[in-house]
Amino acid sequence: xxxxxxxxxxxxxxxxxxxxxxxxxxxxxxxxxxxxxxxxxxxxxxxxxxxxxxxxxxxxxxxxxxxxxxxxxxxxxxxxxxxxxxxxxxxxxxxxxxxxxxxxxxxxxxxxxxxxxxxxxxxxxxxxxxxxxxxxxxxxxxxxxxxxxxxxxxxxxxxxxxxxxxxxxxxxxxxxxxxxxxxxxxxxxxxxxxxxxxxxxxxxxxxxxxxxxxxxxxxxxxxxxxxxxxxxxxxxxxxxxxxxxxxxxxxxxxxxxxxxxxxxxxxxxxxxxxxxxxxxxxxxxxxxxxxxxxxxxxxxxxxxxxxxxxxxxxxxxxxxxxxxxxxxxxxxxxxxxxxxxxxxxxxxxxxxxxxxxxxxxxxxxxxxxxxxxxxxxxxxxxxxxxxxxxxxxxxxxxxxxxxxxxxxxxxxxxxxxxxxxxxxxxxxxxxxxxxxxxxxxxxxxxxxxxxxxxxxxxxxxxxxxxxxxxxxxxxxxxxxxxxxxxxxx
Numbered sequence: 001x002x003x004x005x006x007x008x009x010x011x012x013x014x015x016x017x018x019x020x021x022x023x024x025x026x027x028x029x030x031x032x033x034x035x036x037x038x039x040x041x042x043x044x045x046x047x048x049x050x051x052x053x054x055x056x057x058x059x060x061x062x063x064x065x066x067x068x069x070x071x072x073x074x075x076x077x078x079x080x081x082x083x084x085x086x087x088x089x090x091x092x093x094x095x096x097x098x099x100x101x102x103x104x105x106x107x108x109x110x111x112x113x114x115x116x117x118x119x120x121x122x123x124x125x126x127x128x129x130x131x132x133x134x135x136x137x138x139x140x141x142x143x144x145x146x147x148x149x150x151x152x153x154x155x156x157x158x159x160x161x162x163x164x165x166x167x168x169x170x171x172x173x174x175x176x177x178x179x180x181x182x183x184x185x186x187x188x189x190x191x192x193x194x195x196x197x198x199x200x201x202x203x204x205x206x207x208x209x210x211x212x213x214x215x216x217x218x219x220x221x222x223x224x225x226x227x228x229x230x231x232x233x234x235x236x237x238x239x240x241x242x243x244x245x246x247x248x249x250x251x252x253x254x255x256x257x258x259x260x261x262x263x264x265x266x267x268x269x270x271x272x273x274x275x276x277x278x279x280x281x282x283x284x285x286x287x288x289x290x291x292x293x294x295x296x297x298x299x300x301x302x303x304x305x306x307x308x309x310x311x312x313x314x315x316x317x318x319x320x321x322x323x324x325x326x327x328x329x330x331x332x333x334x335x336x337x338x339x340x341x342x343x344x345x346x347x348x349x350x351x352x353x354x355x356x357x358x359x360x361x362x363x364x365x366x367x368x369x370x371x372x373x374x375x376x377x378x379x380x381x382x383x384x385x386x387x388x389x390x391x392x393x394x395x396x397x398x399x400x401x402x403x404x405x406x407x408x409x410x411x412x413x414x415x416x417x418x419x420x421x422x423x424x425x426x427x428x429x430x431x432x433x434x435x436x437x438x439x440x441x442x443x444x445x446x447x448x449x450x451x452x453x454x455x456x457x458x459x460x461x462x463x464x465x466x467x468x469x470x471x472x473x474x475x476x477x478x479x480x481x482x483x484x485x486x487x488x489x
Contacts, residue, residue: 010045251307395447
């Protein structure tokens, strides 16, 4: 199926932002209710952020694994319904994540005593089928816990450097927590597969996200340090980021290691092929975050305090995407081509016929040549009002000067229609084959409800919605606009 052959409308919402359970949303009842809402309105795409296990800051772009799912997304109520867990209730005043872990341990005990033969075989098969990454991740998680949550490069030398004898000792010592992690991944994948099937049966595609870079403290760098720019002690040599841009005057210093692309190429990009294959098992289409980094990436000395003094280094370019196409076929990928985009980046995207992204909040600088203006959009593309990194559209508009608002209104026809509806409708009217709207813009929420503020370390990734915020007239308006602009099923 060519997912870009039809006009579609999508909603951007991370599952952690779903209502319901204490702490964060999960893959339980409210996820299915959200799918029903999308289907009712004619929305045919649900875009999420990466679903991996996060560090304490909860950023889905700094995950502990590029393959694993976040245990926080596992529906505890779903385990109660299976008979493997007696109690799914969490105390909001206590350590919520700690309580989840206790419940998941109890669920494993319940599984061992009550699971059917088919379920036991399903777990065994899952562990076998995903061993290529699951064995390392499960041991990494067990070791990280046993070492008080410290990063792998601060572990004792033997396990830090993956001495075979040291790892054998730890595998035996930590057999129980390793098995627990494997079980949790089995649960996550099982629940996600069921949700995806439910969505697909209602004509809804799930749209994932692959961050180009990997967290320094991750199972992937620990297990495959030869592919990354770390020294023999695991310390960073150079790091990723971007030069000064829309979001920051000093650029963004992300702190991720870069890849040793020459070595990866000699290996046939095997590590990357497995990564993409994992995501395509989970999603119907996938966004490649920071696509421009494949053409050239911003390299910063690990000792530098800001990103200003970095420099561009050529990336793998077409050789990477040629291998991807040869091994995995024509994939439904979207290139996140934001930031400093050169003609070379655009040429790479077009060479492989990848849709790019257009953000309407970036469009109104007064220039008719601005690529984000609707009259410059391409049919093979995805248009957004904003992304998870942007302010909500209402917050964005409220922060504009009067002169800037005048430019917006002049371009959009001096309409008296209020924001954010005006920009939502403009996105849906675009020639781009896919229009994706953050749920905050459907709910008409201001900047207090944004998901992330780039360059700010605290207070991100925690926003959640409630069904009380969704009015009947908003549902009806969305349904009518999707019909009006030819994006209905």
